[in-house]
Amino acid sequence: MEPSANRNRTAPMLSRFSSRLIDNIPAHINAKWRLKSLRKQLHEGYHLSEFDHHYLRYRTAGRGQFHLVFAADPPVTLECYDSLIRELSPRYRISVLELPGFGYSFPKHNFDFAFDHCVDDLANVLMHWRSGPYVLAFPCASAFFSLALAQRYPALVSHIAMMQAPDWQQEQHWKQRLDPKSLLRTPGIGQLLMKATQQKVARDWLGYASNTPAFTEQARPHITNQLHKGGCYCLASALQSSLPQKSPELGGITQPAMMIYGDQDRSHRKTDFNTIRLYSDDIRVQAIPGAGHFPELEYPQQFSRLIDQLLVNSGVHSTAIS
Template sequence: MDPSLLDTHPSSPVQSARLSEWARTSRTGVRYVETEAVWFRVREGGAGGPAVVFFADGPNALEHHDPIFNRLSQWTRVVVVDPPGFGFSTPKPNFDFTVGAFADGYAELLTSLGGPFVLCPTCTNVYPSALIAAQRPELVSHLILMQALDWDQEKMWTGKIVDPDGDLAKPFIGQKLNYRTRTTAPATWYPNALGAQDLAETFLKQSCECFAHGGNFCLASLIQNWFGPGVDSPSFLTFVQPALAVWGMNDRSHRRSDKRSLLNIAPHARYVEREGVGHFPEIEDPLWFEALLKDFLRDGG
């Protein structure tokens, strides 16, 4: 039995997230989009201009993106996505949590939304975004890749920082641990990841509200199906769209990381460092990110 079935089986507690009335009404512009393998929860707003897409990086959900959503939707179209198994997007039984499954799900979602898009992924969402840019270039006009390493170093970072005891990587045990600890994990993560400690309470409060209404955090299934024994590393083909490789330098979880290794996935990307912010640059300093985005789009990369 595939341990990720604990998350994808119709009777799994993960599946109840899509039934949450709060998840459908917490913000304006929220709706569900069904794809072959995922029920995606998305929020859309704004109009005109380039279409900009953000992917929530668990334990964040799309609600955490309010600061940047509110700014950008004043002048362009904005889409925020809960990833499969995180927030309130629910994977179907045929979703296997591989990086390819994430890429396929996102590509189908983006196709249904109509593009092309400026993709702004953070951390794990960088990898499926890079795959889409190479395999489905018609869907992607620009990329702003944030807070990610090359694949081999991301695997090592996950083992040292995210799952240092290796419990999440253990089939079945990891999924059950996720169910027990998903509401307490953010209290440890945010002080370590955020650039300014005075933001931790706001981020934590929002996460707690999402979890209180049935939000998900299927990190064990992701770790097992991305980095587990016998899992092949993805091949990142060259993509040509203009790209930025952005790092928040006050992310304590990455204080020893080789941040420029992200350029192994996007060799042509312009490398950008931002002091004073951490793991979520676009949310922690939305004013700066908005200016960065405008300059990037105006200059054509």
């Protein structure tokens, strides 16, 4: 199944179409010169690519039979993955991407953040890399992208390793708790609010969601620096369009899957993570004691051991596809 590069990108509501332009138009206009500057400063293993609807910044490392693909959990940046990469790269090939609309993965004017379109865009990225099937390790809301990719493009996905991911309904409750006045979820108002307060939102969220001071202190300057230099934090557009009230078609996955969560995540204190099994009874749910919202980054050694268990014990081997 091939994602359509020329599909109709019209948003379901005029207000949403207009409001996401508050994010997209400035990013699209500024992307060329910002990316030109970034390309001159790329460190080893960091990459910038252009796709039909967005630009993508990602980093690569390691070698091995399995290719793990991580999605950075906004506002976390690629630079925050050093410790995790050190743990995993001796055994696995690693790619970490900043999702379109976040960090230096700038959206173009025609990127609409709609869930199904995001899934197709990510499928295009994975096909472009030509090194699958992949082990998708996506956190929180983006974990639903990995479920949809596994269902709709099964040849691309060998395993799924989600983080902080309950079922869609529980994620809606989480979204409402974080935005009780519906400011971020209101088209236009949410985008303008984020433009005015993104540094504060990012700083407050990191301090609230992480339960590991060492990780918090290590990540904070990277996040501050990226936003200061024009990185994206299109949180309102993502909440409005990528995580709408109505659930997309999910479930029926056949790939071995695990959901790993930090049991000290204050933002998910009322979340029942076992509900992720709605999409497959075989999903293994595993806590990392003491970790907050970023278990893979706060406790990389423990996370690495769980990945080993998922990949070694599943009996599924990675076979490269073209």
